């Protein structure tokens with residue numbers, strides 16, 4: 001079984017349900033904070049130019065009407081901030097301005113040098129997207145709506161590039177893993193499937209200090225080539241992280257890892273290179289009843305069903 005399929009990191013969020021605590025980057029709040037800071041640093045002249053361009057945006061009127069007059073910033077700052085999240089809102093929704101691959105670049109890192117090679121899609125990645133947006137914005141004769149969409153994308157992509165994908169896990173100091181993460185400055189997350197619930201539970205019952213959990217469960221440790229930590233060969237989804245932050249929460253320590261790679265077996269991928277959660281079959285842990293469940297049924301499209309209240 002190969003773990004060679006790379007994918008967009010933000011898709012792993014729903015799969016990490018075994019973890020006690022979790023946080024991912026690329027949230028709309030993060031984009032808006034970055035946009036707010038960028039807007040604050042613009043000169044009055046550039047602020048006026050940016051808003052003039054954004055006035056031709058298909059969602060301009062919607063943003064304007066959503067502004068609360070008691071906000072601590074003016075309506076134009078708000079519109080600039082809202083424009084930063086629009087490329088995510090239209091992503092894979094059939095919008096003519098959508099560019100789902102512009103949000104990232106997937107460098108194929110290879111040991112031992114980890115040279116940054118050109119990405120596999122040089123005509124369809126974040127660097128290309130930024131260049132295209134800049135070209136359209138420089139062309140004052142270009143279609144005003146396209147220029148507005150390009151500015152929205154440019155603000156968004158700046159946010160994407162400044163928010164490395166991260167994931168957080170929390171552990172008590174008493175665990176063996178706690179010390180290992182601090183010593184190695186790295187960790188991996190291996191996602192078990194429903195059929196591997198016994199193995200997963202055993203890993204949570206026994207400490208690595210008192211026995212070889214891999215040998216007992218007949219699972220195979222694989223040394224990550226990217227970070228100094230092992231992952232479980234037989235689990236279909238792997239996240240490899242460099243330790244970025246350590247936050248003391250009290251009983252638990254939260255380890256924030258910058259995601260260096262996500263590896264998924266071919267068997268859990270759907271057509272088009274997307275992860276298929278119904279094939280991964282991750283476990284859901286309900287702490288109160290100390291029970292494991294599967295993921296259940298599809299219930300709605302994210303960033304979409306909630307629009308019923310708009």
Ligand SMILES: Cc1cc2nc3c(=O)[nH]c(=O)nc-3n(C[C@H](O)[C@H](O)[C@H](O)COP(=O)(O)O)c2cc1C
Pocket residue numbers: 020170171172173174175176177178201203204205206207208209285
């Ligand atoms: C379902 C489940 C959830 C757990 N959640 C946590 C947790 O949130 N924090 C923690 O420190 N330990 C948690 N544990 C316990 C650790 O996994 C356990 O102490 C384990 O033996 C630690 O292994 P280690 O010493 O090899 O790191 C959990 C265990 C199970 C089975």
